[in-house]
Amino acid sequence: MSAVPLPPALSPDAPPVRFSNRFAALGDVFYTALPAQGVPDPQWVVVSEACARDELGLPDGWSRRAEWQALQVVSGNASWPGMQPLASVYSGHQFGVWAGQLGDGRALWLGEIEGPHGPRELQLKGSGLTPYSRMGDGRAVLRSSIREFLCSEAMHALGIATTRALCVVASPMPVRRESIESAAVCTRTAPSFIRFGHFEHFTHTAQDPDALRRLADFVIEHHLPECRDAAQPYVALLDAVSRRTAELIASWQAVGFCHGVMNTDNMSILGLTIDYGPFGFLDGFDPGHVCNHSDHEGRYAFARQPNVAFWNLHALAQALMPLIGDSDLALEALEPYKTVFPRALTSRMRAKLGMATERDGDGELIDGLMRRMAQDRTDLTIAFRRLAQFRTVEGADNSEVRDLFLDREAFDAWALQYRARLIAEGSDDAARAIAMDRVNPKYVLRNHLAQEAIHRAQNGDYDETRRLLKVLQRPFDEQPEHAAYADFPPDWAQHIEVSCSS
Structure with a gap:
């Protein structure tokens, strides 16, 4: 690579912000x-x-x-x-x-x-x-x-x-x-x-045998200090990453977010969502949805994300083996993922349904709704937002959410179970609606909204991008002046394709 001239540095006195680089x-x-x-x-x-x-x-x-x-x-x-x-x-x-x-x-x-x-x-x-x-x-x-x-x-x-x-x-x-x-x-x-x-690289290169240890020590020292005093710091590091990753994937699944390229080089050691490329939020709920047009085998389909994350954690564990030394200890550090992820997802789904307590049968109730939604390709975001208005009083009109389902009778059967579950814990409709609206967004970045902003920006108009940012920064608020952003996607939205070049 030929040398590139260094961009000119501004005066040391301006701006009043200083950089370091650990x-x-x-x-x-x-x-x-x-x-x-x-x-x-x-x-x-x-x-x-x-x-x-x-x-x-x-x-x-x-x-x-x-x-x-x-x-x-x-x-x-x-x-x-x-x-x-x-x-x-x-x-x-x-x-x-x-x-x-x-x-x-x-x-x-x-x-x-x-x-x-x-x-x-x-x-x-x-x-x-x-x-x-x-x-x-x-x-x-x-x-x-x-x-x-x-x-x-x-x-x-x-x-x-x-x-x-x-x-x-x-x-x-x-x-x-x-x-x-x-x-x-x-x-x-x-x-x-x-x-x-980063860890995989320094396991597979011989140019600096101690680099892997320096990298792990750096992450522990500056980002995961709770691992520092553990009996096995590198095992503790892997354990912490497993837990953070489990929480992250649970949060994705709860809102219907598809990453699209869950390669190990796109997985954050801190459990952050990183590298937004061919991502997408589900419109109609489809567990098999593949948002990346380049993913021909469907490896990163929505429903596969939890298992892919666990596969990636195994790759990280393999990279850390020169430091951990004992495969049993490494596998033990991965175990939390199997319990943290389902518990975190169930907790989020329980909150989305307005259930304030934990009871036997909650998992079946949640799964029953998701099966109904998958069967009818019910709009995920709109359905959960409307569920906040579900009323438990005998004979209440719940058609606003019922009408989102093609199989009304199947929804009615589920709704009877849901109503009984809410009544059993003494749920108050008004209070529950407020709580549900705090966790069920009205606004998400649907592909057609992004596409419209992009189209205008490519023609020199950035106002829509700026407006959309303001809407998305308040996803749980009603924002009646922007209600159109929470509407069902137009028919053309289903033909939008995003790939790794996105």
């Missing part, structure tokens, strides 16, 4: 230091002020302050004091097959900012070629950048562990995908972007 101290076997390759004529598409404030502690108006030159920094054309851009190396299994060395092919770590809740890493996604770009161009397009930005912020608002997105900038630079598109850069942040694949 990851760089691990040693250059973990990364390649290189500058961002900026994009020409950048312009703001959208900014998450909530992310800037809550994650990074940036002041209101940071993006508009002339002395900060924020637009130039987040487009890769300049740098703030202390930034140490680098692309990290990792490996991984892709679609269940060992893919060897991968790495940050279009992302650059800029460093860490001390935020209100601790250090937060900042990344540019789409800032040019790195040594790990393989056959790619290191760029991102406007389409994929808007999707990642909106979903990152939407998932956070839903209470799901995720990386965050600070902003998106657009550029007229042409980028080839299936067709020629325009370039964009998405700035994202997280406590750490370390993946399962």
Whole structure:
């Protein structure tokens, strides 16, 4: 790779934000230091002020302050004091097959900012070629950048562990995908972007035998300190990741989120949703739904996500074996997933149904509803939102939710059981409705909503992207002025295809 000129650094006195990079101290076997390759004529598409404030502690108006030159920094054309851009190396299994060395092919770590809740890493996604770009161009397009930005912020608002997105900038630079598109850069942040694949890489390389241990110690020291004093710290690390991953997947399944590319290099060591590509939220409930047009075998179908996550944890356990040494201990550290995931999912589903207590038969009641929904392809989000209005009084009109099901008699049979369950715990209809509306979103990032925002943005109109962000940041509120965003998807939505290039 030819040398790239370093983007000019701004004055050390502006802006008043300082960067560090603890990851760089691990040693250059973990990364390649290189500058961002900026994009020409950048312009703001959208900014998450909530992310800037809550994650990074940036002041209101940071993006508009002339002395900060924020637009130039987040487009890769300049740098703030202390930034140490680098692309990290990792490996991984892709679609269940060992893919060897991968790495940050279009992302650059800029460093860490001390935020209100601790250090937060900042990344540019789409800032040019790195040594790990393989056959790619290191760029991102406007389409994929808007999707990642909106979903990152939407998932956070839903209470799901995720990386965050600070902003998106657009550029007229042409980028080839299936067709020629325009370039964009998405700035994202997280406590750490370390993946399962980082550990896999340093198990399968001999260039630095101690690198795997340094990486594990780094994660424990800075991100999972509760493992530090365990009798077997690396076993405790695997146990902690198993539990976090179980909670994450339960939260996905509860809202009908499909990731689309659950490769081990797309799995966060901290249990965060990471790398939004061909994702999707279910419209009609279909356990076999495959949201990734490139997933020809359906490996990452919605219903398979829990098992795939467990498979990925086994890959992580294998990567940690040089440190753990005992396969029985490694398998023991994976066991929590088998109990934490179903318990976490059942707890979330119980809350979605407004059941305040835990009782025998709850699992069967939940499964019965999901079978009815799968049979009729009932809209998942709308159905649970309407269930909040279910009334237990004898002879109540529950047609608003009943009419979502093709097989009315089957729903009626289930509703009798549901009513009896609610009455048995003394459920109050009004109080239950309030509680259910707090956990059942009215607004999710459906594909057709993202597509409409993208279409307008590609024609230079970013207002819809910004409007949609505001709606998605309040997913549980009624927002009557935006009720159309909670409607059934139009017929054309079922023909939208998203792939790994998304």
